[in-house]
Amino acid sequence: MSPRAARPEGVLALVGGGEWGDGLLELHREMASAAGAREVLVLPTAAAFERPGRVVRQATDHFAASGTPVRELAVLNRREAEEPAHADAVRSARFVYLADGSPMHLRSVLWGSPLFEALVEAYRKGAAVAASGAGATVLGDPMVDPRGGAYTVGLGLVKDLAVFPYHGTSARHLLERSVDLLAPTATLVGIDEETALVRDPGGSWRVAGAGKVTIYEEGEPAHALGAGSSVPGLPA
Numbered sequence: 010m011s012p013r014a015a016r017p018e019g020v021l022a023l024v025g026g027g028e029w030g031d032g033l034l035e036l037h038r039e040m041a042s043a044a045g046a047r048e049v050l051v052l053p054t055a056a057a058f059e060r061p062g063r064v065v066r067q068a069t070d071h072f073a074a075s076g077t078p079v080r081e082l083a084v085l086n087r088r089e090a091e092e093p094a095h096a097d098a099v100r101s102a103r104f105v106y107l108a109d110g111s112p113m114h115l116r117s118v119l120w121g122s123p124l125f126e127a128l129v130e131a132y133r134k135g136a137a138v139a140a141s142g143a144g145a146t147v148l149g150d151p152m153v154d155p156r157g158g159a160y161t162v163g164l165g166l167v168k169d170l171a172v173f174p175y176h177g178t179s180a181r182h183l184l185e186r187s188v189d190l191l192a193p194t195a196t197l198v199g200i201d202e203e204t205a206l207v208r209d210p211g212g213s214w215r216v217a218g219a220g221k222v223t224i225y226e227e228g229e230p231a232h233a234l235g236a237g238s239s240v241p242g243l244p245a
Contacts, residue, residue: 025200032203032219055110107144212245
């Protein structure tokens, strides 16, 4: 199934980074409840070269506050993303979390893999999906290239939406380049740390968490929205 072939059925959270901060506890509880999840399946794939075990420990501590167990799916390379057992684990999960790290590595592991197809299938069937930093970046298309702020091809779970994570603290020249090169058909969203742009079932968007989401469109002034704000005009 193409990622763009059907309307969303689950809740999708694109997080700007700092995913294990207190600012997202309420959202994470809400997502687990909405999906009927008894655990969170955490993929430290993007952090394959950045102590993935530490990522899982941080996730475990974070979700302990809401009484939700964490289960690690240690997919760190392309070979592991093609293993049927790993795809089955994602397909049957009710809450999948793509942790932060290297977006380029994450994209290379997931692109066209059985695991990514399983993620899309789970999401279409109502699973909650959260993706932080690198994860949020790769799920859009176009995708902001972190090496210079230009664009490359993303995985396309969301069409015509580009994500710029760590919006409040990232290098200004990279953001300016992303804004300058934005295609007229796309929207760029700058997402602060401990903040999420959330797509609910049916396709409506809103802001959750501690910070703001800033919307950039060609020829339009940037505007920032805080928690609880709806975000019209984004791809359904």
